[in-house]
Amino acid sequence: MSEKASYSINKEEALKEACRECDIKSLINLANSDGGLLSDDIRATAWPLLLGCHDQDTQPVVDQRWTDLPVHSDEEQVQKDVDRAFVYYPSNETQSSLENNRVALLNIIVKVLRLNPMLHYFQGYHDIAQVFLLVLGEEAAFSAVSRMSLLRIRDYMLSSLSPATKHLQLIPAILRCADAELADHLSSTPPYFALSAVLTLYAHDVQKYSDIARLYDFILAHEPVYAIYLFAALIISRRPELIEIAAEDHDMLLFTLSKLPQPLDLQTLIDKCLAMVKDYPPECLPGQAWRNISSYSVLKTSRENLREQSLVEGRALFNKHSQQLAREEMTAKVVKHMRKNRRPIILSGATLLVGILSYYLRRNGTDRILWSALWRIAEVFGNR
Numbered sequence: 537m538s539e540k541a542s543y544s545i546n547k548e549e550a551l552k553e554a555c556r557e558c559d560i561k562s563l564i565n566l567a568n569s570d571g572g573l574l575s576d577d578i579r580a581t582a583w584p585l586l587l588g589c590h591d592q593d594t595q596p597v598v599d600q601r602w603t604d605l606p607v608h609s610d611e612e613q614v615q616k617d618v619d620r621a622f623v624y625y626p627s628n629e630t631q632s633s634l635e636n637n638r639v640a641l642l643n644i645i646v647k648v649l650r651l652n653p654m655l656h657y658f659q660g661y662h663d664i665a666q667v668f669l670l671v672l673g674e675e676a677a678f679s680a681v682s683r684m685s686l687l688r689i690r691d692y693m694l695s696s697l698s699p700a701t702k703h704l705q706l707i708p709a710i711l712r713c714a715d716a717e718l719a720d721h722l723s724s725t726p727p728y729f730a731l732s733a734v735l736t737l738y739a740h741d742v743q744k745y746s747d748i749a750r751l752y753d754f755i756l757a758h759e760p761v762y763a764i765y766l767f768a769a770l771i772i773s774r775r776p777e778l779i780e781i782a783a784e785d786h787d788m789l790l791f792t793l794s795k796l797p798q799p800l801d802l803q804t805l806i807d808k809c810l811a812m813v814k815d816y817p818p819e820c821l822p823g824q825a826w827r828n829i830s831s832y833s834v835l836k837t838s839r840e841n842l843r844e845q846s847l848v849e850g851r852a853l854f855n856k857h858s859q860q861l862a863r864e865e866m867t868a869k870v871v872k873h874m875r876k877n878r879r880p881i882i883l884s885g886a887t888l889l890v891g892i893l894s895y896y897l898r899r900n901g902t903d904r905i906l907w908s909a910l911w912r913i914a915e916v917f918g919n920r
Contacts, residue, residue: 548574555581560843564757568810570803572753579671579749586756588687588843589679608649610657617662618642625745626670640674641666648682654854655685655693660732663739664689667748686850687842688760691834692735694858696865702828703764703835704730706818709825710768713816718775721783722793729793730767737763741796754806759838761818762809769808770796832857 547566551573554562563582566573573579608614618641622634629637645665649655664684668677691699704727711719733741737755742748755763771778774797781788818826818835829835832853837845 544571544574547571548578551578551582555585558585560585567753567757568806572750576671576749579753580673580676583668583672583752583756584676584680586843587680587683588845589676589683590846602647602650605650606653608646608653608657610649611646613659614645614649614657614662615642617659618645621662621666624743625748627745637666637669640677641669644669644674644678644681647678648685651682652686652851654851654858655690656695658692658697658735660736660740661689661693663736667739667752670745671749671752682847683850686847686854687838687845688834689737690850690854691830691857694854694861696861697731698861698864699830699833699857700731700735701728702825702830702833703734704728705825705828706761706764706821707768707771709821709823710765710812710816711771712822714768714812715772715775718772718778721779722771722789724783725786725789725793729790732794733767733770733796734763738766738796742800743798744800747800747802750802751800754802754809759835759842761835761838762813764835765813766805766809769805769812772808773797773801773805830857830860832860 547569550562551566553559554566555578563573563586567582567586573582618638621641622629622637641662645657645662649657665677665681668680668684671677672680685693691703707727707730708719708723711722738751739748742751755766771793774792778789778792781792783789831837837853
């Protein structure tokens with residue numbers, strides 16, 4: 537027996553034992569190692585454990601069938617995306633099997649959305665859901681996708697992609713720590729090239745089923761911020777290619793960075809990701825990138841006890857984050873309006889201030905002395 541075959545047999549036994557004992561620590565270590573969780577048979581047991589799935593997760597939150605709940609506003613887009621699902625895998629699927637998978641995928645997504653109507657569907661969400669369907673089957677996939685939605689990717693299901701763009705800003709900060717020269721080279725290229733991969737946890741961009749399944753072994757074993765570090769590891773793995781492109785050639789850099797390299801050396805990327813999280817934890821990243829992440833974000837609320845969190849907690853955090861986002865958006869609108877109408881607002885404010893001061897000074901008999909000086913100050917501010 538070859539050394540590789542012997543390793544696989546021993547690892548398979550270790551995985552089965554960890555699943556039987558619900559030994560999360562051992563499962564994480566095994567998911568990090570070469571080959572990940574090895575097979576879908578093992579994943580069918582291990583993934584729910586890594587996600588912290590509970591029996592109550594499958595129970596509706598209302599006393600009626602989910603099919604009787606109000607239609608979610610995003611269901612039309614869901615249908616369009618599901619019609620385009622299963623492009624790369626599974627291969628050699630019959631038309632009947634393909635249609636059955638699409639029906640099951642639609643049911644999973646619509647059920648999650650109807651039971652959680654505050655969530656906003658995003659294009660690519662179906663890519664994540666289809667991976668769980670293929671590995672776990674429809675019923676278990678619903679529980680897994682529910683926990684993913686509320687506890688791991690809920691930032692991407694808010695009314696705005698603003699939180700997602702803040703996630704992306706961590707990438708330059710990670711690069712600054714791990715490879716300052718490469719960070720300088722890419723400093724004029726905003727990290728929006730990573731949006732598709734990060735938003736869909738790579739499911740939209742990875743075309744090989746064995747790769748995405750193995751990648752999800754790793755992603756599910758860790759908190760959500762690891763997926764961000766993983767993209768930074770991808771960038772560093774392409775260092776020679778990127779350095780050859782002129783820093784001023786933004787279009788070429790964006791094109792190169794937005795396409796994942798083929799084939800993917802997953803184990804090398806995973807090892808690099810683990811090392812960077814250890815050496816440069818998010819709390820220690822330079823600049824304001826981590827501070828700008830909301831305290832209600834999955835990146836921060838998952839730092840501890842992720843698997844013990846309930847869907848109820850996830851919904852509460854979503855609502856708090858949503859309210860915070862609404863306040864930020866309102867503040868931004870007010871600031872934009874004030875900047876646009878800066879002179880009239882300043883003149884009005886200055887006039888009001890002068891009026892109040894004038895009344896006060898008149899009462900004290902000193903208005904004639906200071907009136908001229910105050911009016912000059914108001915004119916100066918109004919001309920800015």
